[in-house]
Amino acid sequence: MPSRFICLHGHFYQPPRENPWTGAVERQPSAGSDHDWNARVARECYRPNGQARLVNARNETVRVVNNYARLSFNFGPTLLSWYERAHPQDYARLLEADADSCRRLEGHGNAIAQAYNHPILPLCQSADAATQVRWGLADFEHRFKRRPEAMWLPECGCDDATLRLLIAHGLKYAILSPAQASRVRPQGELAWTDVSAGGLDTRRAYRWWSGEAGRSPSIALFFYDGELSRETAFGRLMSDAVQSARKLAARFSQDPPRPELVSICTDGETYGHHEKFADMGLAYLLYEAAPEAELEPVNFGWHLAKHPPEWEARLGPGASSWSCPHGVLRWSGDCPCGVENGGHARWRKPLREALDWLRGRLAEVFEREGGSLLREPWAARDDYVWLLLDPSPQRESDFWRRHLRRDASARSGEARRLLEMQRFALYMYTSCGWFFADISGLEAAQNLKYAARAIELAAQACAAALEPEFLRLLALAPSNDPAYGDGAGVYRLLARPAA
Numbered sequence: 001m002p003s004r005f006i007c008l009h010g011h012f013y014q015p016p017r018e019n020p021w022t023g024a025v026e027r028q029p030s031a032g033s034d035h036d037w038n039a040r041v042a043r044e045c046y047r048p049n050g051q052a053r054l055v056n057a058r059n060e061t062v063r064v065v066n067n068y069a070r071l072s073f074n075f076g077p078t079l080l081s082w083y084e085r086a087h088p089q090d091y092a093r094l095l096e097a098d099a100d101s102c103r104r105l106e107g108h109g110n111a112i113a114q115a116y117n118h119p120i121l122p123l124c125q126s127a128d129a130a131t132q133v134r135w136g137l138a139d140f141e142h143r144f145k146r147r148p149e150a151m152w153l154p155e156c157g158c159d160d161a162t163l164r165l166l167i168a169h170g171l172k173y174a175i176l177s178p179a180q181a182s183r184v185r186p187q188g189e190l191a192w193t194d195v196s197a198g199g200l201d202t203r204r205a206y207r208w209w210s211g212e213a214g215r216s217p218s219i220a221l222f223f224y225d226g227e228l229s230r231e232t233a234f235g236r237l238m239s240d241a242v243q244s245a246r247k248l249a250a251r252f253s254q255d256p257p258r259p260e261l262v263s264i265c266t267d268g269e270t271y272g273h274h275e276k277f278a279d280m281g282l283a284y285l286l287y288e289a290a291p292e293a294e295l296e297p298v299n300f301g302w303h304l305a306k307h308p309p310e311w312e313a314r315l316g317p318g319a320s321s322w323s324c325p326h327g328v329l330r331w332s333g334d335c336p337c338g339v340e341n342g343g344h345a346r347w348r349k350p351l352r353e354a355l356d357w358l359r360g361r362l363a364e365v366f367e368r369e370g371g372s373l374l375r376e377p378w379a380a381r382d383d384y385v386w387l388l389l390d391p392s393p394q395r396e397s398d399f400w401r402r403h404l405r406r407d408a409s410a411r412s413g414e415a416r417r418l419l420e421m422q423r424f425a426l427y428m429y430t431s432c433g434w435f436f437a438d439i440s441g442l443e444a445a446q447n448l449k450y451a452a453r454a455i456e457l458a459a460q461a462c463a464a465a466l467e468p469e470f471l472r473l474l475a476l477a478p479s480n481d482p483a484y485g486d487g488a489g490v491y492r493l494l495a496r497p498a499a
Ligand SMILES: [Zn+2]
Pocket: 323, 324, 325, 326, 327, 329, 330, 335, 336, 337
């Protein structure tokens, strides 16, 4: 039995792409010959990883394997709802892989949950962050028929409040970038070691205490191997599985006092979409090269149960992420991350401020109008995900019996409209809207479609006229593309026509 454990984690995700008026994904010409980006990435990555080819030296297929059975993974809930409809057999392979891993690893499954539609949690209003976590948990339980042990934090966006939220929801661990740790120490010792400039040992789990060490609620943290993860994502590490097994093996210490875990964490799309054939490299690594090098693929949950943390770690001040060295500025302010062709990111902050203003008005509408229909509007919003997951008449009547006020029993249609308004108020914060180069990009325009639909539903509910002020605020967000001018132009030319 080798005591050198490895864990590769794939974060499989794309933003929701459905037109909020029709529920359909429209043709996206930039996806080439595929109908849209969901379809393209499914063909190049999600499906091949469920039946990856192991080939011999003559490139003949000798075996077909399910990579997800040996890969720690999370899939975005909104992507899974599309995948389930578009590719039901491949979707079933994901569920089978998780069940397989539970059998192999004593009940610890490879799948973990994700905050529902991928917002940057530290930037969310606290009620929204809580709903995102609850919807993510509900979605996971609905699909995988068990409680998740962890939740993927979008962009690894994290701060102390986010960890407290995960603890409050019973989650056992989180996965972060090594750059997010600031200091560590063996549990029970007083002196900290500063690791904010590097030097973190990522081969063990750490414990994060919400208050006094040893006495307050806590959660475990795994920090992935930064160098190997970078090489996997950007350096074609999977193009040679034997070489990648050698590199993994070289990360372990000589005769460690206790078993170590080397982990690699990247976007799942690395395996086949960003890098052609990396799904086959991954299969060869997980099923052949790693075992030959006496490396055993496991998942974080199993490792945590077998080897509880003996060290503790603290995060740095403020919020941090894995894809912006400036904290979370990439989704809220002006940093050079994601900027292209000499452009600017001055649109990001006004975009978030415009949405925050809208979010506040939508919350007022929801509390005022929803308060006369629903016993507890915010509790109904938390529960609403169950209706999205299973719209059967039985589920629906249960939902209204629980949440509708007795004097409003005939008004479920109005209540539903308000809950839909809140759904889109959550969707408009999907992080991809800020990630790329401009406010006129597909993803930012998609967030504005959700905003437009939420505004329309508010108008139907109580004749609220939110659009003029929202447009005034969006006009403060300058676009890099003169064809749009600013956020208001994007809203008029790309978002509103979706109606
Ligand atoms: Zn940045």
